[in-house]
Amino acid sequence: MTEKKGVSPEAIINEYDRMTMDDEFTFGCDAGLDCFTHCCADVSIVLTPYDVLRMKKTLKISSGEFLEKYTITGVTGEKHIPILLLKMDPETKKCLFLTEKGCGIYGSRPWACRMYPLGKAEPQKPTPENRGFYFLLKEDLCHGHGTGRQITVREWIKDQGIEVYDMMGESFKELMLHEGWNDDKPLTDKKRDMYLMACFDIDCFRRFVFESNFLNYFMVDEYRVEVMRTDDEELLKFAMQWLRFSLFGDKTMKVNPSVVEARAKKAAGGDHQPCNT
DSSP, X not given: OOOOTTOOHHHHHXXXXXBOTTOEEEEOOSTXXXXXXXXXXXXXXXXXHHHHHHHHHHHTOOHXXXXXXXXXXXXXXXXXXXXXXXXXXXXXXXXXXXXXXXXXXXXXXXXXXXXTTEEEEOXXXXXXXXXXXXXXXXXXXXXXBTSSXXXXXXXXXXXXXXXXXXXXXXXXXXXXXXXXXGXXXXXXXXXXXXXXXXXXXXXXXXXXXXXXXXXXXXOOOHHHHHHHTTOHHHXXXXXXXHXXXXXXXXXXXXXXXXXXXXXXXSOTTSSOOOOOO
16 A cells, blocks of 8 residues: 555545546646645655666666665564665755756656555455555645646556556565565564565675575576576566565475575575675
C-alpha cells in the first residue's frame, strides 16, 4: 500500500473512493500552476529497487555512491522492514533533484512521483471481495485537480511510464508482502545489510555474486549467469529470488549438492561481506 503523509491506510480503505483502471479523473501539472513543484518538498518518497537502478544509471554513478548521496535508511513501523527514502535538502527540505524548471531527472523519477496524484492500495492476500484498487489523493498544496485533461487511470499509468516500473517491481512486491515479515523478531544486522545490498546496491550485489564463492554454492543457469554480468534488470530479479531464499527459506534457489556438506555450517548465501555504502 502506498501511504502519503497524514493519510493512514485505514482512512484509504474506509474513506477513499475505489477506482478501477477505467475510471476517469481530471488533473494537470505544469509550470503555469502556482503550486508547481510544491509537492517536491518536505515529503517522504519511499524508493523501490528499480527506482534506484534507474536513477543511478541516469546520473552515471555507482549504486553505492547514489545511496550515500541521495538516500536515507529507515524502517517500517510494526514489521521493522528496512526502507529507503529519498533524501531532502536539510535546509530547504526540497528534493535534491529539483531545479527551477522542475525535476532534473524527470525521465527516471521514482514510481511514487509518477503515480501522483494516484495512490494504489494492495491487500496482502487479495480475494475477489478484497482486491487492490487505485484512489485519488487531493491535498491542499496541489491545485492541479480539475485542470488539464480528463484521463482514465489506465491512460495515466501508460502516459507516466508506470507499466515498466510495475513489471520490474512485481518480485519486490512479493518480497515485501511475504508472510515471513510477520515474525515479531527484527532482522539481524547481517540480514539487514544483506537485504539492503541485494535490493538497492546492485553494483555491490554483482561483486558479491561474481567475486565470492556464490556461484559454487548455488546452481544457476549458465546463460543467466552471463546475462547478469551486464544486465542490471536481470540481476535485480535474481536478487529478489536470493533474498526470499536467504530470509525466509523459500525454495527459490538450488544449492549445489557437492558443496552442501562443506558449507552447512555457514549462513545461507555464502561468504557475504557487506559493501560500504
